Every structure is written in C-alpha cells, then in structure tokens.
Amino acid sequence: MNVSSSHSTTESSDFTTAPDSFALSLDRGRLPRHIAVVMDGNGRWAKARHLPRSIGHQRGRRAVRRLIELASRAQIPVLTLFAFSSENWSRPPEEVEALMGLFAYALERDMDELHAHAVRIRFIGDREPLSARIRTLMIQAEQQTEYNTGLNLLIAVSYGGQWDILHAAKQLASAVLEGVIRLDDDPAALRLVFEQNLSTATYPPVDLFIRTGGEQRVSNFLLWQLAYAELYFTDCLWPGFDEAHFRDALQWYAARERRFGGLDE
Ligand code: FPP
Helix, strand or coil: CCHHHHCCCCCCCCCCCCCCHHHHCCCHHHCCCEEEEECCCHHHHHHCCCCCHHHHHHHHHHHHHHHHHHHHHCCCCEEEEEEEEHHHHHCCHHHHHHHHHHHHHHHHHHHHHHHHCCCEEEEECCCCCCCHHHHHHHHHHHHHHCCCCCCEEEEEEEECHHHHHHHHHHHHHHHHHCCCCCCCCCHHHHHHHHHHCCCCCCCCCCCEEEECCCCCCCCCCCCCCCCCCEEEECCCCHHHCCHHHHHHHHHHHHCCCCCCCCCCC
16 A cells, blocks of 8 residues: 555644743643653544544554654653554554555655754664665664754654563673673663663653553553653543643643652652
C-alpha cells in the first residue's frame, strides 16, 4: 500500500506563533524533565468510525505532531514516543507495511518543520529489521537536527525495554572482559557503565509515563528508565489526545509527591 498517496498535501503547521496560553497555564517549577508516551488506541479509534486501522494510525500521526508542538512550547527537555515495539512485528504484514510507510512519510514530510523549531531527533531501538530506506531517513533526520537545542525527541521504533537492557548488559560484560572495569568495583561505577550503554544514555530518567487507550501496563517500554516514573493512564484513544489531555496529565504530575523510595519531609 502506498501510504503517502492517501495523505493530504495541504496540512498546516502544528507549531503556532499565537500567544502561548498553554505554556502560561503550566506550573513551570513542577514540569517533568522526561515524558514517555505509549500511544495506544489508533485501531479502536478507527473501528469506532468504521474506518480501516491504517486511517487510525494516520490520525495518530497528527496527534504526534500536536504533542511535539505542545511539549516544545512547554519547554519539556525530553519526549520519548513508543512508535513501534519489538512485538509489533507480529502484526499482520499489511499493518506493519502501512505503519512503516507512515513512518517514512512522516520522516520525509515533517523533518524540515521540526528542524525549524529546533527539535533534536534521535531514534532508539533495533534498526536491523528496518528497511534500508527507513534507516537512511533516520540517519538523515538525526544528522539534520543534531545541533538543535530545543526539545529532545526520542522515537522508539522496533524497540523493547528488555532488548535495551540486554544490550547494555552485554556491553558491561564486554567492558569487564576487556578489563575496563571489574565486577568488584564500586556498584555506582558499574551502574554508570551500564546506563551509558542504554539507548537513553545521555538523557534523564523518565519522570512522567503517559499511556492512552485505557490499558494499564508498561508493555516492555523503557523498563529501566521508568523505575521512579509517575504512571498516568487515560481512556482517551491516541488520535484524540489533545492540548486539554496533555494539560491534565501535566497538572496531575505537578500535584504528585515524589519520594524516590525515601520518606516524607
Ligand atoms: C497503538 O495503537 C499504536 C501503534 C502500534 C503505532 C503508533 C503509531 C502512531 C501513533 C502513528 C505515527 C507515529 C509516528 C512516530 C509518525 P493500536 O494499533 O494498538 O490501537 P488499538 O489498541 O486500538 O488496536
């Protein structure tokens, strides 16, 4: 299926220059540094409208653009989106093809605008099963936006939290075998080497995890990085996730008392 042919060519920008009532409505001192999102519910959104699932994913892309724009305006440092999990490869081939076509389309179509708004893009996940075309587009997007200083946007494609941990564990084992570090070294040093080899190495841990679509599970997303995240679940199906939903999530987060395993003050 040629996904690109089914997209409108007259999309307007999601980045606004209007006075920013959204950003002004937020408690700046209590914003998360890193938000991770499981964007669930595209299929159900489409089914409820008697539309094919692929249309649900296309509308999901619009919600992605909207959230990137809102996170930029709120000056959130890092946003990680779960676009395609290691497990999603087992979906019907036509759905995998439609999703891959949509990613390629979005990479070609949205990159200049994201770059113009100083978004810095990185992809996390196992690139090996991806097509050469998508891999090339990913590298181009990363190179084009490498020196941007705005929102750090991490897109998880062919990603699994267990895959990430296993990869970092292997790297740590190699460092031990090469004598760079010893197993009886300070655990903090071992942890540092391990974390430097996770796909999120240079980014802070997740503060706020958002999952749309009503399910209350983590689904093999950033397992290590979510250790102390606040978990926010909403019944809203992903294509409908808008400014009001995002503000609700941020306000809920701002009211949380975070103790990181310690005691109340
Ligand atoms: C889950 O909904 C969503 C996905 C597997 C794909 C996420 C993809 C997008 C949001 C589209 C575009 C993304 C980018 C980065 C351009 P589901 O299909 O499992 O929905 P269901 O649970 O209702 O069936």
